[in-house]
Amino acid sequence: MIFIGTMNLTRTRDVGNFLCPACGVAQGYRLRASRPWLTLYFIPTIPVGDFEFFVQCDHCKLRWDDSVLEMNHPNPVMAEENQFCDQAVRAAMLVVLADGQISENEISALQRISQHFWSRHVGRDELGKICSNAQQNRIEAANYVLTVSRNWNQEQRSRALQGMFLAASADGPLDPSQLAILAKMQELFDFTDAEYHGAIEQALEWES
Numbered sequence: 263m264i265f266i267g268t269m270n271l272t273r274t275r276d277v278g279n280f281l282c283p284a285c286g287v288a289q290g291y292r293l294r295a296s297r298p299w300l301t302l303y304f305i306p307t308i309p310v311g312d313f314e315f316f317v318q319c320d321h322c323k324l325r326w327d328d329s330v331l332e333m334n335h336p337n338p339v340m341a342e343e344n345q346f347c348d349q350a351v352r353a354a355m356l357v358v359l360a361d362g363q364i365s366e367n368e369i370s371a372l373q374r375i376s377q378h379f380w381s382r383h384v385g386r387d388e389l390g391k392i393c394s395n396a397q398q399n400r401i402e403a404a405n406y407v408l409t410v411s412r413n414w415n416q417e418q419r420s421r422a423l424q425g426m427f428l429a430a431s432a433d434g435p436l437d438p439s440q441l442a443i444l445a446k447m448q449e450l451f452d453f454t455d456a457e458y459h460g461a462i463e464q465a466l467e468w469e470s
């Protein structure tokens with residue numbers, strides 16, 4: 263019997279200091295690169311995917327998207343909107359994956375939502391890549407949004423919430439873990455009850 267499997271090999275590519283969003287102060291970090299390998303008898307033989315990068319805080323050990331390192335560099339308006347669209351798609355993917363699965367309905371919903379709320383065409387291959395990156399790096403949805411939403415304005419936050427909500431509910435009722443993430447967004451985005459409910463209501467109107 264031949265034992266074939268896969269494993270992720272992770273290496274440190276860089277070290278430095280960054281403002282850790284969880285610790286709230288400057289901490290050391292390691293920039294880590296992980297890559298899936300095919301294993302034969304549990305020994306990695308050939309790489310089967312691209313490198314994916316994440317940043318790990320030396321103190322709290324939480325993992326962050328590598329964009330956490332750029333949080334202190336403001337961009338021009340257009341670049342900011344483009345960056346927002348990319349981040350919103352990724353955030354919605356993380357919320358969808360919070361229940362441990364992704365369905366055909368959810369994939370096509372993510373594509374429609376990206377187009378409508380973020381004016382961003384996302385191909386299936388791109389979604390697949392975002393999905394495998396998310397599964398490899400295990401960055402939690404709320405931690406990801408906490409990092410990237412610092413640069414989002416109020417209107418972008420509202421659009422991000424709407425997309426995340428619709429993507430997560432594309433395939434029937436929300437899982438408790440997804441509900442918890444969406445509820446946490448109110449606090450992260452500093453929304454009043456009225457602002458939060460207004461955004462959700464508006465999202466439901468688009469869907470119907």
Ligand SMILES: [Zn+2]
Pocket residue numbers: 282283284285286289319320321322323324
């Ligand atoms: Zn930390």
